[in-house]
Amino acid sequence: LAKTTQPISMDSYEGQEVNITCSHNNIATNDYITWYQQFPSQGPRFIIQGYKTKVTNEVASLFIPADRKSSTLSLPRVSLSDTAVYYCLVHGDNAGNMLTFGGGTRLMVKP
Amino acid sequence: DAGVIQSPRHEVTEMGQEVTLRCKPISGHDYLFWYRQTMMRGLELLIYFNNNVPIDDSGMPEDRFSAKMPNASFSTLKIQPSEPRDSAVYFCASRPPGGAGTFGSGTRLTVV
Numbered sequence: 001l002a003k004t005t006q007p008i009s010m011d012s013y014e015g016q017e018v019n020i021t022c023s024h025n026n027i028a029t030n031d032y033i034t035w036y037q038q039f040p041s042q043g044p045r046f047i048i049q050g051y052k053t054k055v056t057n058e059v060a061s062l063f064i065p066a067d068r069k070s071s072t073l074s075l076p077r078v079s080l081s082d083t084a085v086y087y088c089l090v091h092g093d094n095a096g097n098m099l100t101f102g103g104g105t106r107l108m109v110k111p
Numbered sequence: 112d113a114g115v116i117q118s119p120r121h122e123v124t125e126m127g128q129e130v131t132l133r134c135k136p137i138s139g140h141d142y143l144f145w146y147r148q149t150m151m152r153g154l155e156l157l158i159y160f161n162n163n164v165p166i167d168d169s170g171m172p173e174d175r176f177s178a179k180m181p182n183a184s185f186s187t188l189k190i191q192p193s194e195p196r197d198s199a200v201y202f203c204a205s206r207p208p209g210g211a212g213t214f215g216s217g218t219r220l221t222v223v
């Protein structure tokens with residue numbers, strides 16, 4: 001099971017771009033990288049998933065270098081409502097590996 | 112789709128009582144997960160099912176906890192007898208084959 005390491009917390013200001021990096025040095029060939037967002041009193045919510053290079057959706061971008069030993073979640077022009085905990089998960093294509101959560105990164109967006 | 116539905120949203124019970132948490136997964140999702148979240152331990156995977164069959168219950172803390180999935184649209188997590196240290200938010204999540212997981216809103220359990 002690939003272990004992930006991400007910063008415990010980050011601060012930013014409204015309108016800035018936020019990049020959260022996750023390390024996963026022992027990622028396996030068949031593993032995917034998935035990011036979830038969790039607001040207080042809510043369940044985690046899927047943000048984005050990727051395997052290699054770059055993935056972009058309406059919420060975020062995910063950058064994965066060639067060696068896949070890390071990944072960076074990029075949130076463009078954050079707002080106060082982006083204040084949340086962000087989790088990086090590395091998992092294979094079976095359910096058991098998929099949803100094992102680490103400590104996450106607590107992002108605080110300030111006015 | 113209404114998403115993953117959990118009930119109740121809040122539960123307060125006395126130590127020693129039986130507690131049953133309920134979950135309705137999204138139709139067509141063949142994986143179902145139960146999690147527990149506390150400040151101290153974060154999000155812990157308790158058990159997961161595939162096609163209604165329990166696959167891994169190694170995260171279940173002890174014999175007081177049990178989970179069932181009698182059909183594809185319903186699952187329960189039962190704690191008997193409950194203890195104050197069981198106080199936490201319990202989440203249910205479901206996932207389709209090859210897809211991302213969707214979480215319910217959780218059940219906040221307080222055991223006094």
